[in-house]
Amino acid sequence: MTVQVLFFGATADIAGKRLIEVDLPDDSKASDVLERLIADHPRLDNHRLHLSVNQEFANGDKSLNDGDELAIFTAVSGG
């Protein structure tokens, strides 16, 4: 299956892009995506990361489906 991964702010700077597509085995979880991204971009590991799946906050154990939209970002800082 394929999922889209979005980056914002600090994570976009580290990833060097705002959107990638990731191919995953079936039964993958959000944490599998996170581990792969940290392997590709080790500096992500210097930050407290938050995840969303389909625009809802999610934990690493959230199961993924083909076409899901993940986002990886640091603690929010609006206001």
Added chain:
Amino acid sequence: MTVQVLFFGATADIAGKRLIEVDLPDDSKASDVLERLIADHPRLDNHRLHLSVNQEFANGDKSLNDGDELAIFTAVSGG
């Protein structure tokens, strides 16, 4: 001695004016003015009245001096 008395809002409506001068014996207190005004305008007695002397809140036992500025008004209602 002579003091000026100012009315606002409800008290101005009852007194039918905004400013009067009152002649008083020496050693008069604010309550003496109030009693005289209530005698002249009995409807004042239907209200909880507040006093100021020279633009500071005052009690009835406040001593008056020639030229003082009294004001008689109901509970304030700004905001």
Added chain:
Amino acid sequence: MTGQASNMDFFELTTEPIDLSSVARRVVPPECGATVTLDGYARQFTKDKTTGEVHETDHLVYEAYEPMALKEMQKLIERVKAEFEISNVGIVHRLGRLEIGETSVVISVAAPHRKAAFAACEWLIVELKRTVPIFKKEVYSDGERWIEGDGAA
């Protein structure tokens, strides 16, 4: 009528319409990140606290004992700045005739930390309604009434 408490604080009585933004913006010093603004206005419908009856107001008239009101506003600013960790305060109260929806009072408080700004702004409106000699008349289609004390908690 305008008063100045210190540096960026201010307090005014005005018969002109009040612009909320300009009040909120005048209190902002460079080290602050948040302003809390209370905006009171002429409301159309008021519930009588005793009878529960709802009155429709046509317009309001505010009058003030102006020099004393300004003195009391200045005292409020001195007290609030002594008691709360805030930077600047602006208070503007409208006088004269107000149509429904027009702003009667704006209180803006700027502070380095928003918690103090909220607490100080709330304290100021409570104390203003208790101590500043301003008087409100509600005018209805069939009469009018001077309000005595704080009509709205």
Added chain:
Amino acid sequence: MTGQASNMDFFELTTEPIDLSSVARRVVPPECGATVTLDGYARQFTKDKTTGEVHETDHLVYEAYEPMALKEMQKLIERVKAEFEISNVGIVHRLGRLEIGETSVVISVAAPHRKAAFAACEWLIVELKRTVPIFKKEVYSDGERWIEGDGAA
């Protein structure tokens, strides 16, 4: 981007300057007498919580995960209206580049009783800073930094 929670509530993300008055005024229903508005803005000087050092900011850049941010703003409005006795809420957050002093966020709450308006407005800014995916970059003369979490309590 604009959202509508119900009747007079609204929430927006905008790259245009925010007019505080128009936000505060859009939430006012005829039975209300008070609106409380929080106005956050780009501040010039920020103290580092850890080192105590003061940074001078040149400008800010905000970006958002826009569709999720709007969903979270809508949830905030649903939650605040369930928990507090308030009538209407408006939330507008600026995105893009902000010069010093420009408004980043405005939250206005109208209520029949001002106490609930103060409490709800304070709750909303705390929760917005915790849950809405918006990200702030501070740009200095000699560098820049994405802020992580609530920089100002």
